[in-house]
Amino acid sequence: MTTRQLENVNEILRKHNKRKSALIAILQEVQKEYRYLPEDILKYIAAQMEITPAKVYSVATFYENFSLEPKGRYIIRVCDGTACHVRKSIPILNALRDNLHLSDKKHTTDDLMFTVETVSCLGACGLAPVITINDKVYAKMTPDAVTEILNTLKEEALHEVAQ
Template structure:
C-alpha cells in the first residue's frame, strides 16, 4: 500500500510539474516496485494530466509496472551471447524453483519477480542474470538454484 504523503513528497520534489511525470513515476516505481493504478490516478489528478495519458506513459515504457513486483527482481538475459551459452536451462531452473510460468512472473509471497530481457550488456560474462541490478555471470542452472536458496535464507 502506498502513502499519499509519500506520493505528495515525490511530486513536490519535482516541482509539481507535468513535464516531470516520468521522473515522478520512476520515483514511485523505485519506492514500491510498481505503480498502483489508484496511485497513478492520484498523480494524474495532482498534475492535471488525464488518467488516460498517464496510463499510456506507464504502459509505453517497459520499466514501469502496474503489477506488484517481488523484493528480488531477477532479470535473465536471452540475448545472442547468453542464448548461445545456454540461458534457456537457467530460465527453466528459475521458473521451476520459483514455481512460475510464462503468465506468472512474481511469486505469491512477493519475494521474487522473474523477467526475461533482450540484453544486460555483459556479454563477456554470458550467461548472465541480475538480481536487483547486481550482475551474476557465467551462471548455470545449479548455481542459480544455490543463489535463490541463499536469498531465501536471508528472508
C-alpha cells in the first residue's frame, strides 16, 4: 500500500471513528476511491478496526456492488432483461466486447479504462435496449451507436492525457 493510499484509508477510517457498524460505509468509500477493494487495504481495515479479515471479506463478497477485482474508469452495464434481450441487447454486448477485446471471462481492459458487465434489469424497459456508463443511461442502443460512444470516450481520454 502506498503512502497516499494509507493516508486516504486512514482519513476514511477517522471519518467513521473506526466504528464496526460503519464497515459497509467504509468499504463503499474505499471502493469509490479505488474502483475496487484492494486486498491489502481490506487487511489493513480489519487490523485498524480490530475485526477479523474474514469478517471484512465476508461483507465485501456478500454485497454485489463490491468488487475485489479492479474495474475500469468507465463501467458499462448492458441490460439483458427481457425487454432489452428481445430488442437485441446481445449484439450490443458483443460489439462492446469486440471493440474492447473483452470476453465473458475478461470484463476489464488491460489499461483499466473500461469494464463491461451484464445486468438483469436496469429498470428502463421502455427505452430498451439500454446500457449505462457510470450510471448515465443510454437508450435505444445499437451496436453502431455503442461503438460511436466508445470512440468518443477514448478520444476524450486521449485529450485528458495530452493536457
